[in-house]
Amino acid sequence: MASPAPTRKHADAADNRIAADLLGWYDANHRELPWRMPPRELAKGLRPDPYRVWLSEIMLQQTTVEAVKPYFRAFLEKWPDVSALASAETEDVMKAWAGLGYYSRARNLKLCAETVAALPGGQFPETEDGLRALPGIGPYTAAAIASIAFMRPAAVVDGNVERVVTRLFSISTPLPEAKPEIRAHVERMLAVARPGDFAQAMMDLGATICTPRRPRCMLCPLRADCSAIVNGDPELYPVKPPKADKPMRRGAAFVAVTPDGSVLLRKRLGKGLLGGMTEVPTTGWTSRIDGATDTDSAPFPAQWRRAGSINHVFTHFSLDLEVFRADVASRTALDGHFWSAADELNGEALPTVMKKVIEAAIPGAMKRAHQGKS
DNA sequence: GAGCCGTGGTT
DNA sequence: TAACCAAGGCT
Secondary structure: OOOOOOOOOOOOHHHHHHHHHHHHHHHHHOOOOOOOOOHHHHHOOOOOOHHHHHHHHHHHOOOOHHHHHHHHHHHHHHOOOHHHHHHOOHHHHHHHHOOOOOOHHHHHHHHHHHHHHHOOOOOOOOOHHHHHOOOOOOHHHHHHHHHHHHOOOOOOOOHHHHHHHHHHOOOOOOOOOOHHHHHHHHHHHOOOOOHHHHHHHHHHHHHHOOOOOOOOHHHOOOHHHOHHHHHOOHHHOOOOOOOOOOOEEEEEEEEEEOOOOOEEEEEOOOOOOOOOOEEOOEOOOOOOOOHHHHHHHOOOOOOOEEEEEEEEEOOOOEEEEEEEEEEOOOOOOOOOEEEEOHHHHHHOOOOHHHHHHHHHHOOOHHHHHHHHHO
């Protein structure tokens, strides 16, 4: 499948003006980000490291800049290039990703690194199509890497660009139906000479000025060309269909603790929810909690005592877990499970929901483990 | 196309 | 507070 042609189409005076105004604003107001090569460095002929661009783009999928920063630094420290990441243990990658969410990204990150490292030359492909063929790289990420790392005039369309463009042109067509129209506008405005900066400028504008709510239109470099400002309320765009409400799921979690603070854990298999991550033993997450029979489904018979409850909101459901704790004498072997020492807990591939569970059963456990490591 | 897939910040 | 939503991709 060929990507849309990376050529600039039918640009008129307004398109040229928008691109120029946007780049001028970016030169003076761009954010300094750990993975970004600023315009002043690009002007000296320096070029961004494609590995860092790729790593940051994967991490930034549906994830805020502030959440990504510490993970980006940690990954770069552990695995400074694609070859190092390709050689890493998948389990170590999952541990390093723990807490960032959307864990299929971490699995695909490792797969992608292995694929790239095995290519002749061991470097990232430089075209949208070549990038798009790699695991975890879709239309947006392929365009972003092609433009930012390889100076290709690709149409980068993410949530920021959708918001900026629908406001600029008062596009009332709801998403995702409006996507082709949005892409057409971006292809016209594209600054061919500085494709990477154009893409990042659109995203910076969307993140800092053209925000989802209460946009700072008075500070916007494009306000003179913005149709939504003239026609009405920029906040009305983009138009999106209503979201389905989240159902509630319930279950029980079982935290077994030894006198020295070791905790019984197990691995989640497959590619589904939290696939490849570590968890405390739990019941299924649709089962009813039924009073005295709660602990029938515990991993082993013991004096399970209720230690509290936690709630966690996933993308498409909300979860209430009753947390039970049993204090046991020793680290008894249990098939399919393993024990993690108190000072190792924070290094495990525990998703946030499981850190909440452990914290509920052993107040301060995750914090102590963290301090013990540092 | 639509459902699945985390988490934390903002309003 | 509940809703919204962030540099999306996969099936």
